[in-house]
Amino acid sequence: MGRRKRGRDIDGIVLLDKPLGCSSNSALQRVRRAFDARKAGHTGSLDPLASGLLPVCLGEATKVSSYLLAADKRYRVTALHGIQTATGDREGEVIARSDVPMPDRERLDALLADFVGAQQQIPPMYSALKKDGKRLYEHARAGETIEREPRDITVHEIQLLDCDAESFTLEARVSSGTYIRTLVEDIAAAWGGVAHVGTLHRTAIGRLGRDLGMTPLAEIEARAERGDDLGDWLLPVSIAIADRPRVVLDADRAAAMGHGRAVECDVPASQAETLRIEDEQGCLLGLGYIDDAGRLAPRRLFARAQR
Secondary structure, three states: EEEEEEEOOOOEEEEEEEOOOOOHHHHHHHHHHHHHHHOEEOOOOOOOOOOEEEEEEEEEHHHHHHHHHOOOEEEEEEEOEEEEEEEOOOOEEEEHHHHOOOOOHHHHHHHOOOEEEEEEOOOOOOOOOOOOOOOOOHHHOOOOOOOOOOOOOOOOOEEEEEOOOEEEEEEEEEEEOHHHHHHHHHHHOOOOOOOEEEEEEEEOOOOEEOOOOOEHHHHHHHHHHHHOOOHHHOOOOOHOOOOOOOEOOOHHHHHHHOOOOOOOOOOOOOOOEEEEEEEEEOOEEEEEOOOOOOOOEEEEEEEEEOO
């Protein structure tokens, strides 16, 4: 007899407010257990020293997690001036100090304006990017410094919320792949100083967290322990791909798509982006694209149609 899989087939997205001191994977597993879900994944990890929005995808929602990974992120960060650390945050070893004073608010605002827009950023050594089959942070812990290629990023917005002689607090909306620790170091370097991240809180991923709020892990676990229903915290899979163009299929074409076949549709062949596929009842069937023959082909289909 085969081993029984644990958990239920439950689909949806939980907008978790990850607490400090908890790894993203630990938070993910705790949410999965609270919902008694068979399958779970998260969309973009947060360091244990960072808090805030961590969308947890349950069941079929794991198939759309990559679209949240690619979305813009919004952070609130407080940087501590005068000390640079190996990790770029307060956990790391001090590697440099500076007596250069903090600029006043007017000058800092002017410096920040120079960081808005498309630019290149060199990823930090303490990051999860891979080089030669190992994570960069593994190389760093072994005392190795690896040459890293700069990556294209965009800082869409950056606002100074507060500053004093020892720290400054920013809110920034950035493209996927932007390292806030490196951004803080680069900002401090612009006035000849050094700094590191003291606190970091992710407030939004795309529209999630901005239009739709997040729930603390402690509340989820407390309600689960009481045996209360958690359904009002489970958002539909469709919120992850709400900005994708929609294609509605009749019953025959929906059935063919369900068997993995490309079907005729009215979408122009030039529309190469990922499309949201629905049936005539408004159920979400999966994601597709326009193939070379101008037909709608499946990219990722759901085992269970989603509302």
